[in-house]
Amino acid sequence: MVATARMNSIPLDFLFSDNKGVNCLEIAAQRAESRFSSRCVMYLMQDIEKAQKQKQSNVMSRMRELQANNNELNMMNEELTKRDTELKKKWLRKFKDRENEIKEENRKHKIEVQKLKEQIEKKNSQGPYNEKVTELEDMVTKLEIEKQDMKKELEQVQECLKNTTKEAKTMKKQAQGRIRQISEILRETAREFGVENDFESDTNVKDLEDQITTLKTINSDLETISKKYDQMTSCCICEEKYESTGERSPVKLRCSHIICGFCANSWLTQKGNKASCPQCRETYRAGDIRAVNLNSDF
Known part of the structure; x- marks a missing residue:
């Protein structure tokens, strides 16, 4: 109450002005403004600090993600390196195996070539024997050619004999018919002169001579055919x-x-x-x- 009474006893001019004549309200306003600005600056600094912390957190998160990716890539690289090494070893083993197979085949081929050389040398050392074999082969070929020629000749002879036999049968029939006609005429004439028996005897002798000549020809042909047949059956x-x-x-x-x-x-x-x-x-x-x-x- 004493303070209030004292304030009430202070003149208004003194309340709103300092001893130099400055208005106290203006000072209060300036002080209030100053406190507001300080508060804004403080809030702004807090926001900036918060943003920096968030940014730093994002950067750290991104770095961890990159580190994880880098670790995964390292593992993949190690896996690929391991597989590459295994493949190289595998193909190296196959190459070695194939190389050994080729060496073995070459060794066998050399042995076969050596055997062939020995066989050739052995055959060359048997030159007279080989010449004899070649001579025999040539002789066999020559004999076979002669056999083929004889076979063709035999076929021609058989065909000719067949045709000749056919013609001979025809001529024989014609001759027999003509002989019968002439014999009949002669018999009639012989009856008239009483010489029938003598004529018939002469006619029979002539027939026998013709038959003998024909049989000789046939026998000769049969001998030729028999010889050729013997050749064919040998x-x-x-x-x-x-x-x-x-x-x-x-x-x-x-x-x-x-x-x-x-x-x-x-x-x-x-x-x-x-x-x-x-x-x-x-x-x-x-x-x-x-x-x-x-x-x-x-």
Whole structure:
């Protein structure tokens, strides 16, 4: 109450002005403004500090994310490096294995080449034997060619003989008919002169002479055919007669040429995979040798 009384006793001019005549309200306003500005600056500084903290937090979060990505990339790189190393080792093993296989194959090839060289040298050392074999092969070929020529000649003779036989039968029939006519005329004439028996005797003698001449010609042709048939029924290599059974029985090769079974099998045993027909040189195997029936295949 004393203070209030004292304030009430202060003049207004003194309340609103200082001793220098400055208005106290203005000072109060300035002080209030100053306190407001300080408060704003304080809030602003807090906002800036908060923003910096947020920014720093974001940066740290991004750095952690980048660090995690970097760790993942490092792990992937290590995995790829590991796989690359394994692949290199794997292909290196395969290369080594293949290299060893090639070396082994080369070694085998060298052995085979050496064996072939030895075989060639052995064959060269048997030169006279090889020359004899070549000579025999040439002889077989020549004999086969002669056989083919004789076969063609025989076919021509058979065809000619067939035609000649046909013509001879026709001429014989014509001659027999003419003889019968002449004989009838002569018999009638002979009756008139009483010489029938003598004529008939002369006619019979003439017929017998003609038959003998014809039989001689036929016998000669049969001998020629028999010789050629003997050649056809003999092996062109060993010249032995074919047999119905046994090792000398005829066989047909893949090329249809015929030789005896003994020669075919002996030639196959001697030549192996290089065995060939002595006539046309076509190769044959054991399965190509087929038996021939003498009664139906000739």
